[in-house]
Amino acid sequence: MVITHSHSDHLLDTPYIARRLGVPVWGNESTDTLLRLHGLPGCPQVLAGGETFTIGPFTVEACKTRHGLVAFGKAPFPGRISPDLHPPLRVWHYRHGEPPLLIFVTAGGRTIFHQGTANLIDNLLPERRVGSAWVCVSGHMYTPDFVPRLLRRVHPERMIPFHFEDFSRPLAADTPTLPGSDPRAFGRQVRAAAPEVEIVVPKPYERIPF
Template sequence: MLVKHIRDIIINVLVFVPLFISQIAFGQSQQLELKYLGAAGWIITQDSLVVLLDPYLTRLKLDSPASDSKDTRKSYERSDYFQSDSALIDKVIQKADYIFVHHSHFDHLSDVPYIAKKTRAKVIGTESTCNILRAYGIPDDQLYEVQGGEDYIFEEFSVKVIPSLHSALRFKHFFDSRVYKDPPGAPLKIADFIEGGSLMYLIRFDTHQVLTMGGMNFIEKEVVGLTPDVILTGVNFSRNEIFNYTGRLLTATNFPKIVIPTHWDNFRVPYEFSQQKAIEDKIVPFIEEVKAASPESRVIVPEHLKSFVIKSTK
């Protein structure tokens, strides 16, 4: 079990979810439930409201060094057409009211067309994100096209849309300024899911402010002064290309009480495969970084498809 592996490695550092909840829940409380979908994907539930972030569940066996020789599924190249694992999605996602997309790469957006059609959820994303969804037949009344700087109120929450930067992939050589000004031809090949600009979101629920990231980079001036109590922090290797990434991020956002790693797993293998190496190589060093930069913050390491609850008093 993943929890056992985590306990063996970082028992003196990690604050486990049940213990953490008992420490912060006092009196009458309202819960925020989170479930990690892998990559940068999440289900966040408050009462009857269901919000998805970058829901990517198909987890293609993409031909790369990150593939596992024990994975006997079909291998894909970036030149192949993408097809969602609809059976798996149907098992995990029955309802969604809103979907937030940080950028348009396949590991963030490619399952959204199927999910948006299935649930009729409203989707918030960049021009490129929305044009890709239009290509798949998602109607305009389901789409909110944003560029960063918007601050919108909805019935159950409000959201500040924050301009951001993509992770510094390929040792800082990644750069892609392409956007889709019009809907491309669908279906798309894996490589056709371009970045199309990057965003962060500050989602203000009734009892929590959650700052979300879809990668391992940020624009410091855009997050300075924010006061989230929960931050979903990108924790893949490319964070090491950014100067004092964890320290600057936590300082700029006023040392959030709850720090949750995201986009840290090997999302090219099925859910049942071990993530032990990712824990050792990414999570353990990150926890030490948090401990040094914000010792009062609590780190919660999520398991795939396992829900945990954060409670607080109104």
């Protein structure tokens, strides 16, 4: 498993899945801390951005980013998860960790780009052509020129807007979207900037080929 940052909506189930499947977890230092708080081995490699590593047939390239902002222009729950906590943790204990990451995953000649938070550091994001780009919609409106800046670095055949449901509720077809996170409106912005990109809005539990 690869975890791009350590907020609860990304990391909460990770120790349980890792223990159940017996798989290693890559992530930033706070993901490493959380695994250890749950009595699991830490990450095989703690990621800081700039690493390229393989997991079976997959090659993963990690890039440093900033976390997206929310209302009032702040990143939610910044900083690092404390190693002195005792699970179960509260939502505010899950700090995003340093740094938040974006990843490219390549296998079988295809690459996907995974953007788990709607922000970027332009000169640290390599320019790549990818089959599909999974892009966080939540908070994108607080990152200036987010869509055109992203499309200057990442050139996808397909863009899959995600991270738009209200994750405090169970995931279902009628789960409301987060404020300002309409994936279709986001798709229209992408289409205006890059009409050749196909937009696919994923449905809950839908299987989407790599």
